Amino acid sequence: MIEIETLSVRFGGIKPIDQLTAMLSAPVSGLIGPNGAGKTTLLNVLSGFVRPVEGAIRLDGRSLLPLSPLQRVRAGLRRSFQTEQVVEDLTARDNLAALADNVAAVGERSRTTDRALDFVGLGSVAHRLGARLNLFERRLVELGKCLIGTPRLILLDEPAAGLTDEEGARLRDLVLAIPDAFGAQVIVIDHDVELIRAMCAETLVLDYGKRLALGRTETVLADPDVRRAYLGEL
Amino acid sequence: MNTQRTLVPAAVPLAPEATVRKPRPLLAVALAMAIFSAAIALLANAFWLSALTSAMALSLSVAGVAVLYGQLGLVSLCQFALVGVGGWVTLRIGHGLQPPFEVSLLAGGVVAALLGLLFGVPALRLRGLYLALVTLMLAGAFQIVISAWGFPDGGPGFLGRADGVGRSMLARPALATEAVPYFLYCAVIATLGLMLVQAHKITRPGRAWALIRKGETVAIASGVNVLAYKAWAFALSGFLAGIAGGLLAGNVGQLEGRAFSAFESLNLFALATVGGAFHWYGAVIAGLLLRALPALLTDLGIDGYVTIGIFGVALFHALATAPTGIAGKIASLLERVSRGAER
Ligand SMILES: Nc1ncnc2c1ncn2[C@@H]1O[C@H](COP(=O)(O)OP(=O)(O)OP(=O)(O)O)[C@@H](O)[C@H]1O
Ligand SMILES: [Mg+2]
Numbered sequence: 312m313i314e315i316e317t318l319s320v321r322f323g324g325i326k327p328i329d330q331l332t333a334m335l336s337a338p339v340s341g342l343i344g345p346n347g348a349g350k351t352t353l354l355n356v357l358s359g360f361v362r363p364v365e366g367a368i369r370l371d372g373r374s375l376l377p378l379s380p381l382q383r384v385r386a387g388l389r390r391s392f393q394t395e396q397v398v399e400d401l402t403a404r405d406n407l408a409a410l411a412d413n414v415a416a417v418g419e420r421s422r423t424t425d426r427a428l429d430f431v432g433l434g435s436v437a438h439r440l441g442a443r444l445n446l447f448e449r450r451l452v453e454l455g456k457c458l459i460g461t462p463r464l465i466l467l468d469e470p471a472a473g474l475t476d477e478e479g480a481r482l483r484d485l486v487l488a489i490p491d492a493f494g495a496q497v498i499v500i501d502h503d504v505e506l507i508r509a510m511c512a513e514t515l516v517l518d519y520g521k522r523l524a525l526g527r528t529e530t531v532l533a534d535p536d537v538r539r540a541y542l543g544e545l
Numbered sequence: 546m547n548t549q550r551t552l553v554p555a556a557v558p559l560a561p562e563a564t565v566r567k568p569r570p571l572l573a574v575a576l577a578m579a580i581f582s583a584a585i586a587l588l589a590n591a592f593w594l595s596a597l598t599s600a601m602a603l604s605l606s607v608a609g610v611a612v613l614y615g616q617l618g619l620v621s622l623c624q625f626a627l628v629g630v631g632g633w634v635t636l637r638i639g640h641g642l643q644p645p646f647e648v649s650l651l652a653g654g655v656v657a658a659l660l661g662l663l664f665g666v667p668a669l670r671l672r673g674l675y676l677a678l679v680t681l682m683l684a685g686a687f688q689i690v691i692s693a694w695g696f697p698d699g700g701p702g703f704l705g706r707a708d709g710v711g712r713s714m715l716a717r718p719a720l721a722t723e724a725v726p727y728f729l730y731c732a733v734i735a736t737l738g739l740m741l742v743q744a745h746k747i748t749r750p751g752r753a754w755a756l757i758r759k760g761e762t763v764a765i766a767s768g769v770n771v772l773a774y775k776a777w778a779f780a781l782s783g784f785l786a787g788i789a790g791g792l793l794a795g796n797v798g799q800l801e802g803r804a805f806s807a808f809e810s811l812n813l814f815a816l817a818t819v820g821g822a823f824h825w826y827g828a829v830i831a832g833l834l835l836r837a838l839p840a841l842l843t844d845l846g847i848d849g850y851v852t853i854g855i856f857g858v859a860l861f862h863a864l865a866t867a868p869t870g871i872a873g874k875i876a877s878l879l880e881r882v883s884r885g886a887e888r
Contacts (some may be wrong), residue, residue, distance in 0.1 A: 360762060396763040398755045409752035411769030419566040454769065 312336040313464060313496065318366030320352055320520070327352040328363070329520035338490035341511030341528060343504070345540070349520040351393055351498045354466045358390050359383050363476045370464055379482075385414060387463030387495070391453040391470055399442035405434050406452050407442055407459055414460035427458040430492065431485060447478045454485060460496040469500050479503065483510050508532060516540075570747060574740050574825055580827070582732035584723050593798065594724045596840035597663040597833075602792035603628070604832030605738045606824070607817045609661075609789075611784030612668060612742055614814075615822035616754040617778055619672070623664055624786050625810035626687035631657040632788025632794040636697040638736050639715045639794075641706050646718035646795060653791035661783015662776055669772055684807035696800040708780040714798025731792050735832075738785050739825050745781065769873045812856065819859045821872025873875070 313335045320328040327349040342350050356359040358369065359380035368375040370388070375531055378386060400407055407427055411420040428434050431451040436444065442454065450470055457465045467486070471479040483506060501507055507514060507528065514522040514531045518540050524531045531537055585597050606628050613619040635653035637645065649768055667679045694879035697705030699713030707713070716722075753774040756764040765773050792801050810861045816834045821827025863870055 358766060360765075380765045381768060381770060384766065390766055391764065392766075397761060398759045401752060401755050403717045405755075409756050409769070410767045413750060413770070539747055 312371055313498070314367075314369040315353075316367040316369075318353075318356065318363050318368065320349070320356060320361055320363045327520050328356065328517075331366070331520065331522055332510050333515050333522055333525050335496075335498060335513060335515060337496075337511065337513035338395055339486060339499060339511050341507040341514035342498055342517065343502070343507055344515060344517035344523070347515040347519075350517055351468055353517070354390060354468055354498075354500065355465070355467060358388060370465075387461050388466070389457035389459075389462045389464070389495075391450075391457060391468055393472070393500075394448070395449045395467040396453045396454050397441040397444065397449045399440065399480040399502075401441055402438050403441065403444060403448065403455075404428060404437040404467055405440045407455050410456050412461045419460075423459050427455040430458060431455040432486075434480075447475075450474065450478075450482065454482070458495075459491070462493055465489065465495050465497045466530055467497065467499045469502065471503060471506055479506055481518075504532065508521055547792040568630075570743050570825075572814055575580065575736055575828065576674075577735040578707065578732060578739070578829075581738075583731060585732075586729055589728075590725055592844070593837075593840065594728050595870045596836050597722075598728045598731050598792060598796045599830040600829075600836035601728070601735045602789045602832075603835050604828045605735050605792070606786040606789035607813065607820065607835075608739055608742045608828040609785035610704050610814055610817045610826055611822040612745070612778050612782050614787075615757065616746065616751065617775065618758050619668055619669070619781065620677040620814065621664070621680045621779075622677050622807075622810050622814055623684040623687065624782070625813045626684045627657045627661050627664070627783050627786035627798070628790040628793065628809070628813075629687060629691055630660050630803040631790025632800045633691070633694075633696055633790070634787070635791035635794045636715055636800065637705055640713065642696050643716075645835075645863060646716065649715075650788060650791035650795070653794075654787040657787025657790065658780045658784035661786065662780045664783070665776060665779025668779065669775060680813065681807060684810040687803060688807045691802045691805050695802045696794075698799050712799070715794055717795050717798075720848070729796065734788065734792060735829075737830065738788060742781070742785070743825050751775060754778065757790070791822050815856060815860045818868075819856070819863045819870055821870025821875075823869050824872035824876050826875070827872030 315331055315333045318328055318331045327347075331353070342353065344350055352361060355543060356363050357375065359378065363376070370386075373386075375383065394409050398409070400537060401409065404424060408420065408425045411424045416425045417514060428437055431449050431454050433455060434446065436448060441449070441452070454467070454470060457467070470486070474482065485543040486499065487510060489495060499507070499510060511528050513526065515525045516537050523540055524534045524537050556874050585594070600674045604625055610621060614622045630655035633653075634656040635649045637648040638652045639646065664680060664683050668676050671679060694704050698707050699705065699709035699711065717727050718730060721727040730732055753764070753769045756767050756769050757771055757774060784874060813835065815830075816831040817827070819833060820829075820831030834856070838855070839849055842849065842851055867874060869876070
């Protein structure tokens with residue numbers, strides 16, 4: 312469970328996150344909002360790359376803000392990036408192993424790497440260099456990295472961007488299986504409302520850094536304010 | 546959004562193809578080096594043997610620079626100064642305490658590693674041009690110090706200078722006092738050093754370095770301790786430079802302060818890119834360019850300054866069209882040949 316309390320972020324003159332209070336407890340939650348709404352910024356705050364000017368965040372009751380980004384990774388926080396960050400000259404497997412090196416015990420590394428590879432279905436291209444992987448495979452590498460060790464909170468920043476419908480559906484099934492298989496909570500950002508509807512029991516809508524709506528995905532997506540501010544512009 | 550932009554200078558190219566397959570690369574290094582060294586030991590005369598011994602030694606220091614540049618995209622221009630530090634310490638310990646050569650050599654490597662770490666401190670904050678400038682200044686500072694101090698040659702005191710009278714030579718290792726055995730001795734150590742670097746590349750440090758090169762944000766998000774892995778690269782690079790310096794000192798028995806100008810550090814980096822910073826044999830090629838090419842020209846009676854011109858052209862060529870250097874060309878050639886053979 313992730314609790315966010317009166318969180319504010321300031322970049323010079325703008326406030327990409329403004330007095331945000333929210334609690335997300337569904338196994339898979341959605342985070343949506345128009346471009347520039349502050350979604351990625353919220354992920355950056357959660358993973359420790361952006362310091363808020365005020366507010367508090369708790370993960371399963373534990374205060375997150377005092378931890379450095381590295382400490383958060385060791386505490387089970389995982390994330391993917393909006394533009395995929397697969398290392399071109401490492402193999403798919405080594406991309407995952409690079410994380411296992413730092414978060415798993417020596418004897419566990421190979422096992423956790425293989426388990427994540429198998430889970431996302433990259434076993435057959437495990438030894439292919441990152442540079443030779445297609446976009447879907449790269450997105451799967453990023454997802455696999457999030458499953459190394461003992462993940463507790465997984466943050467996915469537009470994991471399906473650029474994928475075909477078919478690939479998006481496969482990704483959706485994988486993400487839906489994560490909470491049971493790995494015991495981690497997942498938060499997904501995406502612009503594809505249908506994908507969010509299919510994946511997330513609960514959704515938070517941001518608009519100009521403020522909470523526009525939060526609740527059961529169906530309810531939130533039917534909300535007139537949300538339809539006007541967000542869906543209307545599609 | 547902006548935070549995940551990569552922080553490594555854009556000009557640094559990526560290693561082009563497979564670097565990862567478990568223990569075979571190490572075996573390949575050992576085998577290739579064994580054949581290469583055996584051929585030289587059988588064929589070379591005294592003049593060439595001395596030049597090629599230096600080339601072997603220097604290839605180690607190039608391998609160090611290649612770790613920083615090839616793995617992390619960091620330009621360090623004080624590597625030859627660290628070679629000098631290693632040589633100085635080896636001579637100092639060797640003359641002062643007369644331990645086995647290996648002890649002096651190891652001391653040279655360790656002190657250069659510590660200094661390399663210290664020289665690397667600015668790199669924890671600086672990158673690109675700024676790091677290059679700061680390290681070049683350090684190389685300049687070393688040039689000033691070493692031209693004032695000179696290298697120990699058996700005299701008294703901390704500096705160990707005999708000032709012309711009774712200069713003594715550093716004894717070579719007991720098991721390699723003659724030219725051919727000493728060449729092979731250097732070849733074995735160079736091979737071990739190159740294998741050490743290769744082992745780093747295909748294991749945990751190599752993966753962490755690759756992530757740092759990709760971008761510090763993604764590295765941190767993957768749990769990599771960026772400072773520690775950068776520091777380790779600088780220490781490793783310094784260690785290899787120090788060992789190279791010690792081996793150079795053992796080759797002739799003494800070192801000349803004049804030979805350790807800042808220009809040499811610049812030259813070493815330039816040739817590291819010409820040789821190729823992304824393949825292990827790039828370091829061997831660069832070592833040969835640094836010492837064997839000038840020897841060849843001397844042998845042919847051509848003025849030594851011509852080498853500077855050749856190096857300039859080679860560097861220009863590397864920067865303009867071949868960022869992976871000669872080694873990169875060889876690698877893609879080998880790949881094409883082996884693909885052709887498979888068909
Ligand atoms: N490092 C930064 N410095 C200054 N401003 C920033 C920085 N990162 C983001 N912003 C600004 O903060 C606002 C929120 O950006 P953010 O990336 O969080 O949006 P987003 O909801 O992820 O949008 P998108 O859907 O386009 O990815 C934008 O106005 C953006 O320009
Ligand atoms: Mg975003």
